[in-house]
Amino acid sequence: MKRLFPAPLLSLSLWALWLLLNLSLSAGNLLFGALLGLLAPIMFAPLRPLPARIRRPGVAFRLFFVVGRDVLVSNVQVALQVWRARSRPPRSAFVKVPLDLHDAHGLAALAMICTVVPGTVWSELALDRSVLLMHVFDLDDEGRFIEHFKRTYERPLMEIFQ
Structure with a gap:
């Protein structure tokens, strides 16, 4: 069967x-x-070499709504930044985010999250899966962005998949 x-x-x-x-x-x-x-x-x-094993479905459920909220908020933020780009141009930058997540399914989910949240783009993943290069549309503080990214997306994905 x-x-x-x-x-x-x-x-x-x-x-x-x-x-x-x-x-x-x-x-x-x-x-x-x-x-x-x-x-x-x-x-x-x-x-698909290995089946995905979701260890904490409650965390996955919460992450789904966090990403949904972030998509809505980011859409408004990016639209406002584009609208007033002449008076205050965005400070775009590439950011190297050190990763603790190494599971293939978790990294795939992280790539999808980066794709759907406006203002961020997954650019490159190191061959050893230790560093993610991202393009950020408007970056105020690189350290704060990395900490927020890891806390909001990477840690829940580690709980779900590792």
């Missing part, structure tokens, strides 16, 4: 997402969504 459905929750999610994106419950969409949900996890299983 595990060979046919390597990730049943993922299969069900893909099927539901297909139906939601197409806004149709026609027989063709139901069948194609089910086929997509069945075949995609089977085809992509070799690309």
